[in-house]
Amino acid sequence: MTRGFALLLGLVLCVGVGALAWATEGFRVITSQGARQLSIARHPIPVPNVRLVDQDGHTFSFADYRGRTILVDFIYTRCPRLCGVLGDDFRQAFSRSDAKNDRVAFLSISFDRADDRDTLRFYADRYAAKTPGWRVAMPCDAHGLSTLLQTFGITVISDGMGGFVHDGTIYLVDESGRLARILDPGTRIAAGHP
Amino acid sequence: MTGIEAVGSRSRINATAAVRAYLATCGIVLLLMMLLGLTMRLAQAQWIDVEPNLFYVVMTMHGAGMVGIAGLGGAAVMWHFVRRYVPVSTAIFVANLVFFLIGAALILGAGFIGGFAGAWTFLYPLPGHSGGLWSANGAAAYMAGLLVIGVGFLLLHLDIARGIISIYGGLGAGLGVKQAFGFAPEKDGPPPAVAAATMAAISNVIGIVVGAVVLILSLVNLYAPSFTFNTLAAKNLIYYFGHTFINVTIYMAVIAVYEILPVYTHRAWKTNRVFYLAWVLSTLMVLTVYPHHLLMDFAMPTSILVAGQIISWLSGLPVLLVTAFGALTNVYRSGLKWDAAAGLVFMGVAGWAIGIIPAVADGTIPVNSVMHNTQWVPGHFHTYLLLGMMAMMLGFMTYLAGPKSPSHLAPAGVWLYLIGGTTFVLAFLAAGSASVPRRYAVHLPAWLAYDRAGSIGASLAVAGALILIVRFLVSLRSPIDATP
Amino acid sequence: MNTTRALVPVAWGMLWIARAPLEHEMALHMAVQLPLLIGVGYMLATFLRPYEPRWFAESDWLGIPGLLLVVFATSFWMLPRMLDLALSEPWIDSAKFASLPLLAGLPLGSSWPRMPGLGRAFLWANFIPKLGAIGGLYLAAPTRLCAYYRLDQQAAAGIALIAVAIVLGTCWSVIVFVGSPPFWSRAGIRRQRARHEILEAGE
Numbered sequence: 029m030t031r032g033f034a035l036l037l038g039l040v041l042c043v044g045v046g047a048l049a050w051a052t053e054g055f056r057v058i059t060s061q062g063a064r065q066l067s068i069a070r071h072p073i074p075v076p077n078v079r080l081v082d083q084d085g086h087t088f089s090f091a092d093y094r095g096r097t098i099l100v101d102f103i104y105t106r107c108p109r110l111c112g113v114l115g116d117d118f119r120q121a122f123s124r125s126d127a128k129n130d131r132v133a134f135l136s137i138s139f140d141r142a143d144d145r146d147t148l149r150f151y152a153d154r155y156a157a158k159t160p161g162w163r164v165a166m167p168c169d170a171h172g173l174s175t176l177l178q179t180f181g182i183t184v185i186s187d188g189m190g191g192f193v194h195d196g197t198i199y200l201v202d203e204s205g206r207l208a209r210i211l212d213p214g215t216r217i218a219a220g221h222p
Numbered sequence: 223m224t225g226i227e228a229v230g231s232r233s234r235i236n237a238t239a240a241v242r243a244y245l246a247t248c249g250i251v252l253l254l255m256m257l258l259g260l261t262m263r264l265a266q267a268q269w270i271d272v273e274p275n276l277f278y279v280v281m282t283m284h285g286a287g288m289v290g291i292a293g294l295g296g297a298a299v300m301w302h303f304v305r306r307y308v309p310v311s312t313a314i315f316v317a318n319l320v321f322f323l324i325g326a327a328l329i330l331g332a333g334f335i336g337g338f339a340g341a342w343t344f345l346y347p348l349p350g351h352s353g354g355l356w357s358a359n360g361a362a363a364y365m366a367g368l369l370v371i372g373v374g375f376l377l378l379h380l381d382i383a384r385g386i387i388s389i390y391g392g393l394g395a396g397l398g399v400k401q402a403f404g405f406a407p408e409k410d411g412p413p414p415a416v417a418a419a420t421m422a423a424i425s426n427v428i429g430i431v432v433g434a435v436v437l438i439l440s441l442v443n444l445y446a447p448s449f450t451f452n453t454l455a456a457k458n459l460i461y462y463f464g465h466t467f468i469n470v471t472i473y474m475a476v477i478a479v480y481e482i483l484p485v486y487t488h489r490a491w492k493t494n495r496v497f498y499l500a501w502v503l504s505t506l507m508v509l510t511v512y513p514h515h516l517l518m519d520f521a522m523p524t525s526i527l528v529a530g531q532i533i534s535w536l537s538g539l540p541v542l543l544v545t546a547f548g549a550l551t552n553v554y555r556s557g558l559k560w561d562a563a564a565g566l567v568f569m570g571v572a573g574w575a576i577g578i579i580p581a582v583a584d585g586t587i588p589v590n591s592v593m594h595n596t597q598w599v600p601g602h603f604h605t606y607l608l609l610g611m612m613a614m615m616l617g618f619m620t621y622l623a624g625p626k627s628p629s630h631l632a633p634a635g636v637w638l639y640l641i642g643g644t645t646f647v648l649a650f651l652a653a654g655s656a657s658v659p660r661r662y663a664v665h666l667p668a669w670l671a672y673d674r675a676g677s678i679g680a681s682l683a684v685a686g687a688l689i690l691i692v693r694f695l696v697s698l699r700s701p702i703d704a705t706p
Numbered sequence: 707m708n709t710t711r712a713l714v715p716v717a718w719g720m721l722w723i724a725r726a727p728l729e730h731e732m733a734l735h736m737a738v739q740l741p742l743l744i745g746v747g748y749m750l751a752t753f754l755r756p757y758e759p760r761w762f763a764e765s766d767w768l769g770i771p772g773l774l775l776v777v778f779a780t781s782f783w784m785l786p787r788m789l790d791l792a793l794s795e796p797w798i799d800s801a802k803f804a805s806l807p808l809l810a811g812l813p814l815g816s817s818w819p820r821m822p823g824l825g826r827a828f829l830w831a832n833f834i835p836k837l838g839a840i841g842g843l844y845l846a847a848p849t850r851l852c853a854y855y856r857l858d859q860q861a862a863a864g865i866a867l868i869a870v871a872i873v874l875g876t877c878w879s880v881i882v883f884v885g886s887p888p889f890w891s892r893a894g895i896r897r898q899r900a901r902h903e904i905l906e907a908g909e
Contacts (some may be wrong), residue, residue, distance in 0.1 A: 030761075032765070033766070033767040035765065036762075036766060037770065037774070040774050043778070044774065044779075044782075047782050048778065048781065048782055051788055052785065056445075056446065057446075058446075058449075058787055059786045059790070059852070059853075060786070060852070061853060062787070062855050064447075064789055090759060144747070183790075185853075192858075195850070213755065311824075347841060376828060377824065378824070380824055380828055384824055384827065387885055391885035394885070395885065430837060431834075431835040434832065434836075435836060435838075438836075452846055455842070525724060
């Protein structure tokens with residue numbers, strides 16, 4: 029055992045602990061989703077003013093919501109699994125929300141380029157979504173979609189059966205149009221909060 | 223014998239000093255933990271006032287401390303004797319004691335400063351759900367303490383396994399598997415101390431690494447509560463570790479019987495095919511018996527519970543039978559002169575044998591579902607540990623103290639320990655059969671008679687242990703050469 | 707000798723070329739690609755041993771710093787977040803391809819021989835159950851840990867890790883339980899001789 033041993037050991041410990049601390053945001057997260065959640069909570073980011081088209085065929089953009097909080101989820105209308113849970117959750121929360129209270133809006137965005145106005149309408153009817161309180165929408169163009177996916181940090185992968193695998197996460201865009209919170213995966217808002 | 227002893231005699235003086243250090247630690251901690259136990263009984267008897275919150279801290283510390291020194295005392299017995307046959311490292315043996323002391327400091331801090339009172343079994347997710355009674359740091363200190371102690375024991379058992387492999391070629395040979403199945407002559411088999419140490423190494427290495435897994439998962443959960451895992455799986459892992467560790471202590475301590483009785487009777491301990499077969503079977507069963515701790519968990523697959531029930535009926539029996547039979551034949555008409563050490567060691571075998579009876583009852587599913595949360599269970603494991611395991615360890619201590627130490631008090635210590643301990647465990651068992659629940663800080667008036675009888679028994683047992691331990695500590699003044 | 711040396715860059719390059727199919731499946735990513743990258747570094751270490759600086763060999767007491775580095779590097783690249791980043795960020799994947807061989811495989815190859823048997827046993831005893839536990843967590847996790855892998859791929863990765871742990875555990879148990887027969891290895895012959903001497907001295 030030499031003095032070099034202590035030095036080398038110290039070096040390895042510093043580098044190792046430092047690297048792990050970097051990768052886990054100070055030992056708080058182990059997944060990329062968790063890291064993203066933490067970073068958004070600390071530094072909300074502005075949502076680009078992407079134009080979308082809703083189930084009624086009207087176009088709108090995020091700027092139209094200034095002054096209101098939006099709960100956003102990402103879906104595709106053919107989804108046999110998760111989107112049903114998300115849709116039910118939004119329906120319950122939406123039906124309970126006061127029609128006059130327009131401080132909170134709901135927005136379901138399809139990431140499937142195969143969706144069109146008819147399928148959006150179909151999805152909206154299935155869960156009793158009504159504009160302008162709850163829009164079921166898709167970006168007007170492919171560029172808008174990729175901008176949104178990037179901003180919200182959404183990874184959509186194939187489920188190997190013609191559909192997609194995605195997170196059933198709910199995002200909160202605040203009154204000034206910033207992505208301010210990513211709710212824990214599995215959080216159901218109909219339970220009361222927020 | 224001299225040639226074999228030469229194998230491990232590189233630093234003989236240090237080795238004996240290390241064993242003395244182990245036993246001194248065990249003696250002092252044992253006394254403190256017995257006093258904690260007495261405190262609980264006195265509180266239940268309503269002879270003293272203890273805040274319920276403090277009661278559960280005391281219960282947790284008593285459990286962790288007793289399991290810890292049972293392991294440490296067993297290790298001291300095992301190491302002292304096994305090094306006559308295989309090369310082992312004194313440095314690792316001492317390192318284990320250092321790890322133990324660091325871990326014990328963490329655990330005591332967790333309990334008496336951090337207020338951790340989640341029972342020594344730290345059942346997930348309890349450590350993280352204290353209801354404000356203790357902090358995450360308190361629970362973490364407790365579990366980190368267990369981890370540190372585990373590191374020491376893992377190193378110690380691996381080192382002994384390495385030593386056994388270096389002489390016998392493999393752990394199978396160390397256990398006497400070939401002799402057990404008749405593939406090799408009985409006379410070439412390993413000595414009993416080696417077979418026992420092999421079994422302890424196999425069981426504890428597996429048990430400890432399983433425990434480390436669940437401890438690390440629980441620690442992650444403490445600080446990242448969103449990370450969860452299956453609670454039933456956690457309970458399985460915890461009892462795998464906990465059961466194995468505490469069960470193995472008696473298989474380490476029993477080496478004292480194999481090595482000390484022959485010194486008194488001047489007869490070698492006879493090993494034969496049945497002896498080795500018993501050790502092989504008990505090894506397998508110690509590794510598979512833990513489900514008997516989960517008999518009340520209805521979500522467990524029935525087949526596992528039934529297997530747990532059957533194995534728990536059988537698991538201790540093989541080694542117990544060969545040891546009890548061996549002890550009786552070794553002693554019978556040997557003309558041995560009984561003294562405190564021989565008496566304690568012999569009492570250990572008897573206590574172990576008697577302790578099996580309530581264990582078999584509790585291992586039976588219909589009985590368990592009625593009895594498991596009563597004082598029957600502490601009755602069972604106190605019989606086994608206080609009158610069995612600890613008696614063997616105290617016997618070893620008394621034996622090491624040697625005849626030069628003041629011996630006129632020793633028999634009194636043994637008798638006090640035996641009578642007090644018996645009263646104490648009988649009070650538990652009687653209360654258990656009257657359905658007095660375990661782990662209650664405050665008792666109903668109807669239960670006080672049991673608690674008071676138990677308190678009196680416990681006081682006598684503490685007094686007996688005090689005599690034996692002080693006698694040992696006094697003997698430490700004499701130079702090391704004086705010890706046998 | 708030169709052909710075997712050439713194996714290192716060839717294997718390294720082939721793994722780089724094959725990274726898309728290997729990273730497509732979580733099980734292959736974790737149980738095949740990462741170990742093979744470590745293997746490349748391990749091979750490299752066997753060739754570089756003659757050139758190892760003396761100060762390093764002396765400072766790497768019992769191989770502890772080196773193997774600690776291995777533990778850190780492997781833990782780092784097994785984090786679900788790093789698996790994700792390796793797929794989404796090409797420069798992170800490049801960093802993985804450089805650091806696993808150089809910071810995990812190379813120190814493993816150079817420090818492992820310095821570690822005494824007891825230390826190796828300690829590492830095996832800790833590594834095997836933890837690998838199995840990570841596998842168990844992946845298998846049982848109700849949610850996806852990686853954004854780029856489906857739940858079924860995650861479960862398959864869990865099974866793969868458990869399988870590796872079982873295979874390693876079985877091999878290790880057999881070796882310590884049965885031991886190597888005396889005629890089979892030099893260590894066995896040495897042991898046989900030692901035991902013989904002890905028995906003779908005892909009589």
